[in-house]
Amino acid sequence: MKRNVLNIVNFLRGTEPRTDTDIHKPFLEQLRLMKENNLRGTFLLQYDALTDPFYTDILKELPPEQFEIGVWFEVVESLCAPFGVEWKGRWSWDYWSEFSFTGAYTFDVREKMADKLFHDFKEVFGYYPRSLGAWCLDAHSIAYISEKYDVDAYCNCKDQFGTDGYTLIGGYYGQAYYPSRSNNHCPASSDKTRIDTPVFRMLGSDPIYQYDWGMTLNDGADPVQTVVSLEPVYNGAGGGVPSWVDWYMKENFNGKCLSFSYAQAGQENSFGWDGMKNGLEYQFPLFSRLEKENKIELMTLSEAGRYFRSTYKDTPASTIVCDSDWKDGEDHKTVWYCSKNYRVNLLSDHDKFRIRDVYLFDDRYHERYLTELCTTHDMYLDNLPVMDGNIYTGSGILAGIFPVKDGREVTFTDMKYDELSCDTARVEFLDNRKLVAGFTLSPDKVEIDGDCEWEYRAGGKTRLPVTLKGTSADRADFTFRGFEYSLRAERGHFDGKKIIPQDGKIVITKG
Incomplete structure (x- = not known):
């Protein structure tokens, strides 16, 4: 229990x-x-x-x-x-x-x-x-x-x-x-x-x-x-x-x-x-x-x-799931998934949803205070951003990775959460019981089912520089504070700032 x-x-x-x-x-x-x-x-x-x-x-x-x-x-x-x-x-x-x-x-x-x-x-x-x-x-x-x-x-x-x-x-x-x-x-x-x-x-x-x-x-x-x-x-x-x-x-x-x-x-x-x-x-x-x-x-x-x-001998996978919103007139739901390799946040807003946040965990990336001293009023601890829906928002653009079909954001009516094992969660966004997008979140990869394309959006003026530097068919490359890292598409492919499914499926891992 x-x-x-x-x-x-x-x-x-x-x-x-x-x-x-x-x-x-x-x-x-x-x-x-x-x-x-x-x-x-x-x-x-x-x-x-x-x-x-x-x-x-x-x-x-x-x-x-x-x-x-x-x-x-x-x-x-x-x-x-x-x-x-x-x-x-x-x-x-x-x-x-x-x-x-x-x-x-x-x-x-x-x-x-x-x-x-x-x-x-x-x-x-x-x-x-x-x-x-x-x-x-x-x-x-x-x-x-x-x-x-x-x-x-x-x-x-x-x-x-x-x-x-x-x-x-x-x-x-x-x-x-x-x-x-x-x-x-x-x-x-x-x-x-x-x-x-x-x-x-x-x-x-x-x-x-x-x-x-x-x-x-x-x-x-x-x-x-x-x-x-x-x-x-x-x-x-x-x-x-x-x-x-x-x-x-x-x-x-x-x-x-x-x-x-x-x-x-x-x-x-x-x-x-x-x-x-x-x-x-x-x-x-x-x-x-x-x-x-x-x-x-x-x-x-x-x-x-x-x-x-x-x-736990090692850091376990965990989720935090909210099925309701405390704010009057609002209707958000959210799922946070964390493992020792990455974290991802899914957020819905009324009838739309997006990937709000993705960070990679890689202990080859060192915190500042192993090589330098904090000499300012402010201090910083961080990891490797792929998408930060807070810091990358700006210039009128809401940051996130959005599901689109025929050039428009898709909508949904219900969110369903299940646990497939002690470390793997399944989140489905449904439209009148029909699957719009399904996420299988496991410690070392994210699998997405559905025929949506996924569009990466970030503002032109943001609090921190956007880390995405470029993509090829099977890889997206990022740089943060001089550290280079990547995502790899094991199924589906990158096309500029989009991820395109292959036969209704996308599989993404750390590069």
């Missing part, structure tokens, strides 16, 4: 210099709500919270069978001081990437800071932490920590574009994956390149809307995306809206997942209690009820990691 895993992860900062927010009250209230609703979960401590007895004196008294304590690995001034590293942040903690992100520091300093964090945690609690989170991780740090401390789980930020200076695009979209030693945002392709601690994707991202939230046809992707996620502070759409929470929990845990379903709930304390109060006071009793009804399973973060490690 598939497991529906929910992690409650609240992380604690020791300071919030930007406002006069009371950062103690959120911690106390989160703790109260978890106790009242008998919810298990995890608190992750940033170094300045780890050295604050206000937090640690309370946390040491909590029952370990209900509450896990781990670490949040952002850099603060007090973590730099022992190593003679000059702190240039505006405050003792500064959210700009060149100060807070581990990728801003040399390998030697990253290791020393990790050792200091783990050593001082053990001094306080008597054991090493089993879980670690950060908005952004770097491959060197997590490989080092996994090998030295054998942690059970990591968690990092959802995919997003520009939010808070963090751009993470093209990653394994939900659930969890084993990261590569060359790119922590990429699932490892082999035993040799794999870091043996899974990374769980945080925040409960809206599978329909978060991806291109704020995008417009003319201007393209919002350069600083706002958020539609399970975080309780978002009261316009997201975790602060009860109807959205109900929709998300129903769709995310609908059993259509291939491997297991997953979400992370909770909130960092720096948002303040007033901002998260209504959302958490709705969510936590709901989680308690759903757990009693055996619809979800509450785990600590490290427990989720141990489950993953004992169940």
